[in-house]
Amino acid sequence: xANLLSVKDLRTHFFTQDGVVKAVDGVSFDVQxxxxxxxxxxxGSGKSVTALTILRLIPQPPGKIVGGExxxxxxDLLKVDEETIRKIRGAKIAMIFxxxxxxxxxVLTIGRQVTEALELHMKMxxxxxxxxxxxxxxxxxxxxPLRRLDDYPHQFSGGMRQRVMxxxxxxxxxxxxxxxxxxxxxxxTIQAQVLELVKKLSDELGTSVILITHNLGVVARYADRVxxxxxxxxIETASAKDLYxxxxxxxxLGLLASVPRLDEPRKVKLVPIEGSPPDLxxxxxxxPFRPRCRFAVDRCAEEHPPLMPMGERHFAACWVDVRSRKPxxx
Amino acid sequence: MQQTTATQPAAQSKSDNSVLLEVxxxxxxxxxxxxxxxxxxxxxxxxxxxxSFFIRxxxxxxxxxxxGCGKTTTGRAILQLYKPSAGEIMFxxxxxxxxxxxxxxxxxxxMQIIFQDPYGSLNPxxxxxxxxxxxxxxxxxxxxxxxxxxxxxxxxxxVGLNPYMADRYPHEFSGGQRQRIGIARALAVKPNFIVCDxxxxxxxxxxxxxxxxxxxxxxxxxxxxxxxIAHDLSVVRHISDRVAVMYLGKIVEIANRDELYxxxxxxxxxxxxxxxxxxxxxxxxxxERIILTGDVPSPLRPPPGCxxxxxxxxxxxxxxxxxxxxxxxxxDHWVACIRAxxxxx
Numbered sequence: 318x319a320n321l322l323s324v325k326d327l328r329t330h331f332f333t334q335d336g337v338v339k340a341v342d343g344v345s346f347d348v349q350x351x352x353x354x355x356x357x358x359x360x361g362s363g364k365s366v367t368a369l370t371i372l373r374l375i376p377q378p379p380g381k382i383v384g385g386e387x388x389x390x391x392x393d394l395l396k397v398d399e400e401t402i403r404k405i406r407g408a409k410i411a412m413i414f415x416x417x418x419x420x421x422x423x424v425l426t427i428g429r430q431v432t433e434a435l436e437l438h439m440k441m442x443x444x445x446x447x448x449x450x451x452x453x454x455x456x457x458x459x460x461x462p463l464r465r466l467d468d469y470p471h472q473f474s475g476g477m478r479q480r481v482m483x484x485x486x487x488x489x490x491x492x493x494x495x496x497x498x499x500x501x502x503x504x505x506t507i508q509a510q511v512l513e514l515v516k517k518l519s520d521e522l523g524t525s526v527i528l529i530t531h532n533l534g535v536v537a538r539y540a541d542r543v544x545x546x547x548x549x550x551x552i553e554t555a556s557a558k559d560l561y562x563x564x565x566x567x568x569x570l571g572l573l574a575s576v577p578r579l580d581e582p583r584k585v586k587l588v589p590i591e592g593s594p595p596d597l598x599x600x601x602x603x604x605p606f607r608p609r610c611r612f613a614v615d616r617c618a619e620e621h622p623p624l625m626p627m628g629e630r631h632f633a634a635c636w637v638d639v640r641s642r643k644p645x646x647x
Numbered sequence: 648m649q650q651t652t653a654t655q656p657a658a659q660s661k662s663d664n665s666v667l668l669e670v671x672x673x674x675x676x677x678x679x680x681x682x683x684x685x686x687x688x689x690x691x692x693x694x695x696x697x698x699s700f701f702i703r704x705x706x707x708x709x710x711x712x713x714x715g716c717g718k719t720t721t722g723r724a725i726l727q728l729y730k731p732s733a734g735e736i737m738f739x740x741x742x743x744x745x746x747x748x749x750x751x752x753x754x755x756x757x758m759q760i761i762f763q764d765p766y767g768s769l770n771p772x773x774x775x776x777x778x779x780x781x782x783x784x785x786x787x788x789x790x791x792x793x794x795x796x797x798x799x800x801x802x803x804x805x806v807g808l809n810p811y812m813a814d815r816y817p818h819e820f821s822g823g824q825r826q827r828i829g830i831a832r833a834l835a836v837k838p839n840f841i842v843c844d845x846x847x848x849x850x851x852x853x854x855x856x857x858x859x860x861x862x863x864x865x866x867x868x869x870x871x872x873x874x875x876i877a878h879d880l881s882v883v884r885h886i887s888d889r890v891a892v893m894y895l896g897k898i899v900e901i902a903n904r905d906e907l908y909x910x911x912x913x914x915x916x917x918x919x920x921x922x923x924x925x926x927x928x929x930x931x932x933x934x935e936r937i938i939l940t941g942d943v944p945s946p947l948r949p950p951p952g953c954x955x956x957x958x959x960x961x962x963x964x965x966x967x968x969x970x971x972x973x974x975x976x977x978x979d980h981w982v983a984c985i986r987a988x989x990x991x992x
Contacts, residue, residue, distance in 0.1 A: 359851040359852060359853060360851055458940075474942050474943075476942055477942065504713035504714055504878065504943075505713060505878060505880070505919060505922045505923055506713060506918055506919060506922045506938075506939050507713075507942070508922065509921075509922035509936070509938055509939075510938055510939065510940075513936075513938055531851065531852055532852075532924070533852070533926035534881075534923065534924030534925055534926045534931075535924050536926075537924060537925065537926045537927055537928045537930075537931050538924040538925075538928070538931045557928040558928050558929065561926060561927050561928055561929075562929070571853065572852060572853060573926060575852065575853055575855070575856035576852060576856070576881070576926055577856075577859075577881040577882055577884065577885040578881060578925055578926060578927070579880065579881050579884060579908065579920065579923055579925055580925050580927070580930055583884065583885060583905075586860055586863070587856035587859055587860055587885065588856065589853060589854070589855075589856030589857040589860060590853040590856070591857075593821055593823065593824075593854070594821070594851060594853070594854075
């Protein structure tokens with residue numbers, strides 16, 4: 318399977334009054350054609366910034382992409398000029414944002430917003446793009462699409478707005494779709510509708526998807542592979558099956574143990590991860606998870622662990638084997 | 648339908664003094680007006696539309712549903728934060744809707760609320776100690792400054808915060824810590840009953856478990872009764888003894904926790920459970936998925952008859968003819984659906 322996207326040692330920092338926030342700090346991963354990659358982490362983990370960096374949507378200042386490569390179809394997106402990246406955004410790589418309420422322009426009709434990418438990237442004229450826009454709205458399940466093209470975002474519900482965003486995202490048949498928490502703001506039954514739709518369309522069109530979320534259930538249902546991020550670093554990567562069956566990073570273990578599950582007998586007590594998410598301006602030396610980790614050894618305070626092989630295409634950044642509690646060889 | 652309106656067993660509660668709260672036919676309608684100079688009411692948003700249930704002492708009733716179903720409005724109406732349009736709220740045998748201002752204020756000592764938004768529910772200009780201590784002053788629960796400070800310190804300790812943090816302001820705390828401050832504030836008056844309105848939804852996953860555990864410990868230690876409002880079905884399952892499911896202002900199903908999750912009878916409950924992804928790809932691959940079509944109707948124009956029939960996978964023509972009442976179809980399991988097994992027996 319060919320690599321569609323290859324991210325190497327990506328670094329994005331934010332220079333704030335309180336210090337430098339290393340939002341993405343040396344992240345590397347690949348996405349294959351037709352694959353859905355889950356990118357999991359909590360607030361401050363760097364998952365959204367990773368996606369924004371791929372498309373060079375980081376506001377500079379206060380942000381700055383300070384290093385790394387984003388190789389897409391033979392080209393390093395971080396090194397091309399503005400005109401080239403604009404041709405790629407929306408066309409070859411599209412993005413769906415988290416808040417459908419604020420991601421759509423409230424003063425433009427839906428029609429105007431959907432046709433924009435079609436006219437720009439697919440060079441359609443007004444009537445062609447309007448026709449295609451109605452087809453796209455139909456495809457995402459919006460009833461009465463031709464009439465709704467002239468409606469404004471506030472006339473749609475949250476779920477419908479998100480479906481409009483998906484229509485916009487897929488309108489130019491991108492090879493890669495970045496979905497940044499596309500359903501966090503939506504109800505569970507609408508979330509199910511929207512994610513099923515993304516899956517169906519990406520299967521039909523062969524689109525690769527990076528699905529960014531903090532919801533471990535969503536990732537289990539929809540992702541082929543999963544990357545777990547913490548404090549700007551990639552701390553575990555594996556196939557979805559392997560990650561859930563055999564997690565190897567203490568953070569992943571902690572997350573899975575702390576989430577109540579519908580199908581398991583009710584645990585008497587949940588097992589939370591102690592402590593709080595890290596302050597990104599004051600990270601400790603060594604592994605950023607150490608202050609909350611039950612498996613920490615001395616080495617963890619000294620050196621940050623690299624991604625160590627744990628199984629077939631399964632890596633975790635940890636000095637300790639969580640199954641035996643024995644330190645791993647360097 | 649000659650059957651008496653099947654609310655939660657009202658008959659039971661009269662002889663059953665283990666019931667702390669009983670809600671009877673609660674309605675909360677918000678008028679929609681039109682006109683600039685003269686406002687004329689044109690419609691009602693029926694946010695809560697004839698809801699009845701009871702909660703026993705020491706119990707947790709989970710109230711689940713999606714946005715717009717009326718669960719938060721129900722919680723607030725019970726506490727009289729909104730004045731109910733109709734219905735009775737029997738708390739310890741007294742109807743809260745009929746109490747005078749002074750009597751209600753005294754009652755408020757016994758019933759508290761923890762809000763969803765840890766950022767909006769704390770006054771940013773008050774120190775955390777003042778926020779927690781304010782109820783002690785309002786209800787005259789302390790005699791002097793020393794007692795006040797001691798109680799505030801104790802409350803902070805109970806929720807797992809350090810007493811020296813009393814002088815800090817909300818913005819200096821994380822979301823999880825702010826939620827703990829909200830909990831400490833609710834506990835200050837030693838209430839019997841707490842409405843927990845989505846207390847963990849806004850928190851990161853790894854912090855949610857901490858706060859849920861805390862709520863459970865406190866319930867045991869202080870013999871609290873909870874109305875736990877949430878949309879996260881996994882969390883509700885963990886903490887609740889009984890669960891009520893709401894849709895568009897009405898309760899569609901109510902049962903003991905295990906019974907509801909193992910044997911859901913209402914098609915909406917089934918769809919809701921099916922929509923919750925389980926963090927296990929192997930399990931997920933085998934699950935049956937019920938995907939509802941369409942959107943939730945507007946509460947301004949609820950569908951006729953059963954308000955769920957427009958999205959229901961098993962709706963039949965009769966469903967739009969009448970509003971199904973909650974009926975007990977098996978022990979302690981009530982459902983409002985003419986197609987539920989046992990409903991027409």
